Amino acid sequence: MTSRSAHHRAAEPVSYRPLPLDLGDVRYAHGPDSSRRPGVPAGTTTELRWDASSVYPGTSRKIWIHVPARYDDSQPAGLVVFNDGWWYLDPAGEVRGAVVLDNLVHRGDIPSTIGVFVDPGEFPGAAQPKNRNVEYDAFDDRYATLLLDEVVPLVTARYAVTDDPGRWVVCGGSSGGNAAFTAAWLRPDRFRRAVCFLSSFAQMPGGNPYPGLLARTAPKPLRFFLQARHRDLGWNQPTGNWFAENLRVAAALAEAGYDIRLVLGEGGHSPNHGGVLLPDALRWALASPG
DSSP: OOOGGGTOOOOOOOOOOOOOSOOSSOOOOOOGGGSOOTTOOOOEEEEEEEOOOSSSTTOBEEEEEEEOTTOOTTSOBEEEEEESHHHHHOTTSSOOHHHHHHHHHHHTSSOSEEEEEEOOOBOTTOSSOBOHHHHHHOSSSHHHHIIIIIIHHHHHTTSOBOOOGGGEEEEEETHHHHHHHHHHHHOTTTOOEEEEESOOGGGSTTOOOHHHHHHHSOOOSOEEEEEEETTOTTTTSSSSOHHHHHHHHHHHHHHTTOEEEEEEESSSSOSHHHHHHHHHHHHHHTSOOO
16 A cells, blocks of 8 residues: 555645735845846847737837747747736846746756747827737737737747747736736637736726636636735725736636636735746746646
8 A cells, every 4th residue: 555655745834924014015025036146147138129010000019039048949949928028028127037037947947938028019109109008908819919920920030939839928917917818818729828917807998808708618728827916906996906806817717627826915016026926937837737
């Protein structure tokens, strides 16, 4: 007879940390994978501009392609698309996506993975130039089509990228988190991993469709990493409550049998906590299911 201990490793205890009493103004410290590590070579970042969109005509946007130093063109790389490109790339910002990728790939924590940082579109010279909310908050396939038909080909023309959708991740926060969820939901043939921080489900035109959709749609081959904060926008309101809408989506995913990870944090609407979580989110998203 096989003992239980032969099948289950003893769990590592999580270090005790007291909960903060003030929930409104909490800042989390970044871990070691969010800073340059000694001995880890920096990858190469290429900046492009895309002015020829047929999905959002007239828009212009910057795109950065980051390739970790351990990329080998004989072994096709995975792909992580980051919405709000520069906010997620900025090495002095809260997320530091390229730094995280360099560290994780170098250590072998995730397979070789290229980061694609995509800014939202703007209309140059327009009185209201920003197209971010139109692109990110809509429940339609236009943004996913932009990524797959216009942005990804800029990457595959230069680098070897795997066709395995289980190694394609889309990541974002706030409205960018909503866009990440929608891209994966509508195009699971390409994106099967989504990392969504403080998603803006509460401000989707027409309302948040996902709790209802998840209840009546056959499960899709997707994994979701979700993050919410207790004092997000409208946290104590009956409508427009970002915290509550994220919890509703997480609950609907769980009830539908999806493989999800939900992390709750203190504080308000800020990219800080999501940035701190990014290394673990990518490790989890790209780990073999099981």
